[in-house]
Amino acid sequence: MSRTGTRSGKPTLTDVAARAGVSATTASYILNGRTLEMRISSDTEERVQLAAQELGYRPNRTAQSLRTASTRIIGVVTDYVAGGMFSARILAGANAAARQQDHVLMIGETDGDTRTTTELVHEFVDRQVDGLLFVARTTSSIRLPQGLAGTRVVTVNCIDTSSPYPSVLPDDRGGGRRAAEALIGAGLTDGIVVVGEDTTTEALAGVRVDGLVERLAEDGVRVAARLECPWNLDDAYGALAGWLDRGGRPRAVVCLNDRVAWGVYHALADVPLAVPGEVSVISFDGSELGRWMRPTLASVALPFFEMGQEAVRILLDPAEKESVVMDMPLLPGDSMAAPFAAPLSGVEREG
Amino acid sequence: MSRTGTRSGKPTLTDVAARAGVSATTASYILNGRTLEMRISSDTEERVQLAAQELGYRPNRTAQSLRTASTRIIGVVTDYVAGGMFSARILAGANAAARQQDHVLMIGETDGDTRTTTELVHEFVDRQVDGLLFVARTTSSIRLPQGLAGTRVVTVNCIDTSSPYPSVLPDDRGGGRRAAEALIGAGLTDGIVVVGEDTTTEALAGVRVDGLVERLAEDGVRVAARLECPWNLDDAYGALAGWLDRGGRPRAVVCLNDRVAWGVYHALADVPLAVPGEVSVISFDGSELGRWMRPTLASVALPFFEMGQEAVRILLDPAEKESVVMDMPLLPGDSMAAPFAAPLSGVEREG
DNA sequence: TTGAAAGCGTTACCAA
DNA sequence: TTGGTAACGCTTTCAA
Numbered sequence: 166m167s168r169t170g171t172r173s174g175k176p177t178l179t180d181v182a183a184r185a186g187v188s189a190t191t192a193s194y195i196l197n198g199r200t201l202e203m204r205i206s207s208d209t210e211e212r213v214q215l216a217a218q219e220l221g222y223r224p225n226r227t228a229q230s231l232r233t234a235s236t237r238i239i240g241v242v243t244d245y246v247a248g249g250m251f252s253a254r255i256l257a258g259a260n261a262a263a264r265q266q267d268h269v270l271m272i273g274e275t276d277g278d279t280r281t282t283t284e285l286v287h288e289f290v291d292r293q294v295d296g297l298l299f300v301a302r303t304t305s306s307i308r309l310p311q312g313l314a315g316t317r318v319v320t321v322n323c324i325d326t327s328s329p330y331p332s333v334l335p336d337d338r339g340g341g342r343r344a345a346e347a348l349i350g351a352g353l354t355d356g357i358v359v360v361g362e363d364t365t366t367e368a369l370a371g372v373r374v375d376g377l378v379e380r381l382a383e384d385g386v387r388v389a390a391r392l393e394c395p396w397n398l399d400d401a402y403g404a405l406a407g408w409l410d411r412g413g414r415p416r417a418v419v420c421l422n423d424r425v426a427w428g429v430y431h432a433l434a435d436v437p438l439a440v441p442g443e444v445s446v447i448s449f450d451g452s453e454l455g456r457w458m459r460p461t462l463a464s465v466a467l468p469f470f471e472m473g474q475e476a477v478r479i480l481l482d483p484a485e486k487e488s489v490v491m492d493m494p495l496l497p498g499d500s501m502a503a504p505f506a507a508p509l510s511g512v513e514r515e516g
Numbered sequence: 517m518s519r520t521g522t523r524s525g526k527p528t529l530t531d532v533a534a535r536a537g538v539s540a541t542t543a544s545y546i547l548n549g550r551t552l553e554m555r556i557s558s559d560t561e562e563r564v565q566l567a568a569q570e571l572g573y574r575p576n577r578t579a580q581s582l583r584t585a586s587t588r589i590i591g592v593v594t595d596y597v598a599g600g601m602f603s604a605r606i607l608a609g610a611n612a613a614a615r616q617q618d619h620v621l622m623i624g625e626t627d628g629d630t631r632t633t634t635e636l637v638h639e640f641v642d643r644q645v646d647g648l649l650f651v652a653r654t655t656s657s658i659r660l661p662q663g664l665a666g667t668r669v670v671t672v673n674c675i676d677t678s679s680p681y682p683s684v685l686p687d688d689r690g691g692g693r694r695a696a697e698a699l700i701g702a703g704l705t706d707g708i709v710v711v712g713e714d715t716t717t718e719a720l721a722g723v724r725v726d727g728l729v730e731r732l733a734e735d736g737v738r739v740a741a742r743l744e745c746p747w748n749l750d751d752a753y754g755a756l757a758g759w760l761d762r763g764g765r766p767r768a769v770v771c772l773n774d775r776v777a778w779g780v781y782h783a784l785a786d787v788p789l790a791v792p793g794e795v796s797v798i799s800f801d802g803s804e805l806g807r808w809m810r811p812t813l814a815s816v817a818l819p820f821f822e823m824g825q826e827a828v829r830i831l832l833d834p835a836e837k838e839s840v841v842m843d844m845p846l847l848p849g850d851s852m853a854a855p856f857a858a859p860l861s862g863v864e865r866e867g
Numbered sequence: 868t869t870g871a872a873a874g875c876g877t878t879a880c881c882a883a
Numbered sequence: 884t885t886g887g888t889a890a891c892g893c894t895t896t897c898a899a
Binding site: 224225226231236238252253256260261269270273274287288290293315398424454459 | 525574576579589596603604607608612615622624638639640642643644666775782805808810
């Protein structure tokens with residue numbers, strides 16, 4: 166009679182139709198909930214639904230994709246999946262948003278290699294993804310490969326200025342301003358030291374300093390010292406330790422990222438200078454590292470999860486064409502205190 | 517004449533065939549490199565290859581999938597993508613292995629929710645994935661959902677003992693033995709303190725202690741003290757600080773994971789006891805956290821990347837049916853030193 | 868209110 | 884050596 170199952174043994178739409186005694190067409194309309202536009206009798210509707218249930222029918226999405234030319238897959242090309250947790254958070258956000266719109270994520274890692282990137286793009290395009298996300302671990306400039314024509318693209322935490330695609334970036338300048346406001350709010354208006362170089366490999370994040378200085382200036386506050394060094398633990402430790410050795414004494418240290426802050430903690434502990442009793446510390450990134458530090462680190466956070474979400478929203482909305490910068494919220498921590506709250510001032514120490 | 521392009525505007529196999537003046541069949545065989553089994557004249561072969569090149573032809577993988585009932589997609593169901601970096605490393609390993617065999621990863625996050633898990637499994641099965649990886653952030657027991665019949669499955673860093681699927685787990689017992697060997701090798705055979713409870717939520721990792729004790733015993737070495745506490749920073753800090761307060765003095769501290777080690781560092785620093793001068797510290801996990809500690813942490817590492825790789829290898833090899841436990845290598849760090857190398861002994865201190 | 872048939876782009880059987 | 888034709892499972896136009 167009705168041919169049951171196929172190669173895979175799974176019931177097909179035809180099977181359902183046969184069992185319900187209707188055509189595949191009818192079954193298709195009903196199972197897609199398009200029953201209104203077709204004026205299906207509630208009787209057959211029920212029969213079909215029942216048959217589908219009894220058979221445990223599930224549509225074959227590959228077949229659907231072939232027919233409709235839409236896979237409901239978003240390809241994610243990322244430089245380092247495992248890279249310092251950051252890409253993973255973007256991924257999580259993107260995934261959450263994708264699931265909400267009945268899409269699924271397909272991922273590929275490039276290790277920063279151009280050739281691999283191109284291959285991956287081909288791979289994804291061949292697989293008819295509905296859109297492509299380019300995700301970078303570090304806020305940066307990139308160069309998108311060829312072969313993207315006809316594909317929707319959003320770049321996340323990175324930007325190709327020579328391409329017309331929307332990007333989702335953190336508002337690092339605004340983040341700098343936010344740090345400044347935190348300092349001012351706590352009454353920390355002198356002895357402010359900034360650790361970390363301005364022009365860094367983390368290219369786009371450099372503007373943090375601009376935002377900071379700009380906002381401080383609006384309240385007539387100036388930075389007491391700038392210690393230029395690469396954005397990592399050991400260099401930051403060296404930079405601050407050296408400055409302290411030379412007799413420098415900060416009231417607040419602004420660290421350009423959390424790794425720098427960790428180095429700063431070590432240098433302060435050597436003196437020792439108590440955090441936050443004698444010195445307040447504020448940083449950028451809002452990474453897990455800061456949660457491990459004691460006292461926990463106040464840090465202006467990169468909203469990676471939200472960036473992932475937003476990127477998918479933009480990608481799936483045909484009307485969206487504009488890039489977006491995302492607010493960097495202050496992640497509170499115990500490393501900041503108002504000066505008058507300082508419990509341990511006046512310990513022995515000199516230059 | 518020859519109809520060019522289709523809905524999507526991309527050249528199809530038919531286009532290539534037309535341009536080369538052959539049938540789609542012939543073109544298909546040639547472009548799949550199956551030229552030998554078909555005895556194709558090198559002349560037409562060239563023509564087809566050329567046509568494909570000129571048109572920039574790329575096969576439509578959706579169509580291929582529908583026809584061949586193989587998507588070359590591996591579905592990855594993970595509890596927390598962003599979870600502590602661990603799942604991300606497994607993902608990276610799985611991705612590397614998948615790419616090598618011309619497969620691609622499709623991911624989904626469950627947030628530990630059973631219902632979401634079931635939905636995701638359906639989603640992936642509907643999409644005809646060639647296999648499914650279940651990945652847990654924490655080595656643990658799980659319960660696989662229904663609906664997996666006919667799908668290849670491998671569980672990574674977790675296991676469903678009531679299912680017949682292969683699993684890939686870290687060899688925690690062997691890891692415990694490795695830690696013991698490191699201690700013995702460094703001559704640290706007394707004053708050994710273990711921090712972290714045995715029966716933990718990290719269920720399967722509990723055997724670390726068994727392996728440690730067992731291997732120490734083989735050399736006649738015994739653990740001096742066991743400090744039971746949850747596997748996290750603050751509890752570990754509290755446990756060791758309390759013990760030190762009561763006059764305890766360790767020669768070596770074994771931490772059941774790196775978060776515990778972080779707490780242990782803090783407690784030792786309070787006394788202070790120098791690491792590794794006065795006290796050596798060894799841990800488990802090999803996480804990024806340990807790379808941030810100063811001195812860097814010696815830790816028996818969970819081989820997550822390799823586990824991901826191995827899982828994919830097993831998944832794609834129809835002959836493989838056996839579970840696997842993966843060696844936990846010692847990640848060296850500056851937190852261990854042989855006793856005679858201790859530079860700073862004899863500082864003032866008492867109980 | 869329903870169904871036949873064409874078609875998505877490929878692969879593969881069988882005949883020529 | 885090659886090509887016609889059916890089939891994979893579904894959606895959609897058009898006619899009934």
